[in-house]
Amino acid sequence: MATFKLFAGTDIGLRDNNEDNFTVCPDLTNGEWVIPSDPQTVIPLGQNGCLLVVADGMGGQNAGEVASAIAISTVQEMFVPANLTESVVSKADSARNFMKKVIVEADRRVKKHSSTHREAEGMGSTIVMAWLLGNNIHIAWVGDSRAYYYSPKEGLKRLSKDHSYVQKLVDEGKLTEQQAMEHPDSNIITRSLGDTSQKAKPDAATYPVQPGEIILLCSDGLCGFCSDDLICGIVSQNQNDLPTCKEVLTEAALNADGSDNITIALLQVVQTDSKRNIVKREEGRGLFTNILLFTVAAFILLSLCFAGHNLIFPKQDDSPVVSDFIFRKDSIPEDSVNTKVQQHGTKGKDLQRQPDIINDANKTGGTETTNSDVSIKSEDSLEPTPVEDDVYESSTPNLNVQN
Numbered sequence: 001m002a003t004f005k006l007f008a009g010t011d012i013g014l015r016d017n018n019e020d021n022f023t024v025c026p027d028l029t030n031g032e033w034v035i036p037s038d039p040q041t042v043i044p045l046g047q048n049g050c051l052l053v054v055a056d057g058m059g060g061q062n063a064g065e066v067a068s069a070i071a072i073s074t075v076q077e078m079f080v081p082a083n084l085t086e087s088v089v090s091k092a093d094s095a096r097n098f099m100k101k102v103i104v105e106a107d108r109r110v111k112k113h114s115s116t117h118r119e120a121e122g123m124g125s126t127i128v129m130a131w132l133l134g135n136n137i138h139i140a141w142v143g144d145s146r147a148y149y150y151s152p153k154e155g156l157k158r159l160s161k162d163h164s165y166v167q168k169l170v171d172e173g174k175l176t177e178q179q180a181m182e183h184p185d186s187n188i189i190t191r192s193l194g195d196t197s198q199k200a201k202p203d204a205a206t207y208p209v210q211p212g213e214i215i216l217l218c219s220d221g222l223c224g225f226c227s228d229d230l231i232c233g234i235v236s237q238n239q240n241d242l243p244t245c246k247e248v249l250t251e252a253a254l255n256a257d258g259s260d261n262i263t264i265a266l267l268q269v270v271q272t273d274s275k276r277n278i279v280k281r282e283e284g285r286g287l288f289t290n291i292l293l294f295t296v297a298a299f300i301l302l303s304l305c306f307a308g309h310n311l312i313f314p315k316q317d318d319s320p321v322v323s324d325f326i327f328r329k330d331s332i333p334e335d336s337v338n339t340k341v342q343q344h345g346t347k348g349k350d351l352q353r354q355p356d357i358i359n360d361a362n363k364t365g366g367t368e369t370t371n372s373d374v375s376i377k378s379e380d381s382l383e384p385t386p387v388e389d390d391v392y393e394s395s396t397p398n399l400n401v402q403n
Contacts, residue, residue: 001044001045001131001271001272002044002045002134002135002269002271002272002273002295003042003043003044003045003269003270003271004038004042004043004045004050004132004267004268004269004270005039005042005242005267005268006024006026006036006039006043006050006052006242006266006267006268007035007036007039007044007242007243007245007246007265007266007267008022008024008035008052008246008263008264009022009035009243009246009263009264010022010261010263010264011221011250011254011261011262011263012261012264013221013253013254013258013259013260013261013262014063014254014258014259014260015259015260015261017065018054018065019057019059019064019065019068019167019261020054020055020057020068020219020261020262020263021054021057021058021065021068021069021071021072021125021261021263022052022053022054022055022072022217022265023052023057023072023075023076024048024051024052024265025051025054025079025272026080027043027045027046027048027050027075028041028046028048028049028050028051028079028084029046029048029081029379030046030049030081031079031080031081031197033076034250034369039060039161039242039243040400042270045132045134045273047086047089048081048088048089048107048133049131049134050131050132050267051075051079051129051130051131051132051338052129052130052215052217052265053071053072053075053127053128053130053217053265054127054145054217054218054222054263054265055067055068055069055071055072055125055126055127055128055145055193055219055262056068056125056126056143056144056145056219056221056261057069057123057124057125058073058123058124058125058126058189058192058194058261059120059123059124059194061121063117063123064123064124064125065120066113066120066123066357067110067114067120067124067125067193067194068125068127069124070106070109070110070113070125071106071127071193072125074102074105074106074109075102075127076130077133078101078102078105079158080220083098085099087247089133092123092136092138092206095133095138095206095389096138096140096204096205096206097204098206099129099138099140099202100130100140100202100204100377101378102129102140103127103129103140103141103193103200103202103363104199104200104202104280105144106125106127106193106200106202107142107193107194107195107199110123110124110125110193110194111194112193113125114196115161123194124192124193124194124195125192125193125194125221126141126142126143126144126145126189126192126220127141127142127143127144127145127193128140128141128143128145128146128147128160128217129141129217130147130159130215130217130265130267131268132209132215132269134273135208135272135273136206136207136208136209137149137159137206137208137209137215138205138206139153139159139160139204139205139206139207140202140203140204141160141163141202141203141204142163142191142192142200142201142202142203143162143163143164143189143192143193144162144163144164144167144189144220144223144224145160145190145217145218145219145220146158146159146160146162146217146218146220146223147159147160147215147216147217148215148216148217148218148228148231149207149209149214149215149216150213150214150216150232150235150236150239151210151212151213152212152213152236152239154367155232155236155375156228156229156231156232157282158220158228158266159207159215160169160203160205161203162205163189163190163191163192164188164189164190165185165186165188165189165190166183166185166186166188168178168241169183176227177227178227181224181225181227186224187220187224187389209272210269210272211269211270211271211272212268212269213268213269214239214242214266214267214268214269215266215267215268215269216231216235216264216265216266217265217266217327218249218258218262218263218264218265219260219261219263219265220264221253221258221260221261221262222250222253222258222262222263222264223273224258224260225253225256225257225258225260226249226253226256228251229253231249233251234248234249234252239268242266242268245266246264246266248367249264250262251265278320282291296347296358304397317362
């Protein structure tokens with residue numbers, strides 16, 4: 001049986017208001033969105049898995065905290081047992097598509113609220129989700145909130161790729177990762193929930209997990225101020241104590257003059273289920289392997305048919321027969337990058353603040369992670385959009401995290 005440990009929390013950082021939001025559900029089978037009261041408790045993984053979500057609101061005075069709260073509430077309403085059918089949870093691609101549909105629905109609801117509430121015009125949010133299902137972790141995201149995995153053998157690896165202006169410059173070789181962190185436009189993102197110029201376009205990926213590995217979700221209040229090497233060192237030193245790990249990571253961000261809210265969710269795999277299949281870390285290689293095996297099988301089948309034909313209808317001469325088999329793999333062009341940008345809003349101290357949505361997990365351990373503090377009128381409570389078989393394009397990065 002697969003088992004895990006779980007902990008999550010948020011810190012206001014050096015700001016006057018917390019626009020971050022998060023939620024966790026240890027067991028999607030019963031749908032209880034709570035943080036375990038004892039972070040050392042080893043939790044058995046249910047049939048529908050465990051979900052972690054982090055959202056970073058944008059818009060400052062335009063209610064970024066409301067946008068992130070809408071994102072979280074959408075996830076909670078969509079990830080109900082009735083929607084998690086066998087067809088959704090049984091295959092990796094089905095699980096990823098469901099996560100994408102939830103993100104698209106969250107985007108629709110944020111835009112709906114913004115259009116009907118003048119004070120919330122221009123608000124938006126990032127979102128990153130991690131769904132532990134069987135022996136695999138499914139990741140889906142929009143924006144620059146990140147997902148990492150830590151392995152005692154391999155160190156820290158990114159599971160997501162930022163939808164940001166500076167990430168585009170890094171991809172083009174114009175900036176190093178360190179330069180990107182220090183760039184004055186590091187807060188500009190190219191995809192988000194609530195961007196009225198385009199429909200949300202989430203990315204998703206699936207990776208296997210092994211005992212001892214840790215999944216880390218965070219807002220850019222952590223990864224925007226702490227390098228991956230620093231995060232790796234802290235997780236390595238505190239891998240057996242998730243609450244301490246979260247606190248030390250938060251302190252590191254504050255010591256780096258972090259001026260943003262800091263939200264962290266941690267899941268440690270204790271044991272995996274030997275009866276469940278594992279998805280390869282690089283699905284592209286799995287596809288190539290399947291094609292190669294199919295080609296070899298076809299060659300063997302044709303050879304057997306040819307040999308049988310010769311036995312039944314022997315040729316009159318001994319001239320050799322030469323057959324040419326050609327295998328060609330066509331390249332697939334990558335999606336073009338949408339350079340439309342949306343910049344995080346900031347708040348001055350003279351602006352009116354709304355109450356914080358959530359408290360640090362150290363103060364709310366064992367309590368529900370719903371967001372009743374956010375005031376949203378009843379007429380804006382929307383029914384979940386029916387799940388349709390949409391086709392999503394994906395620019396998922398080719399992340400090399402092989403064991």
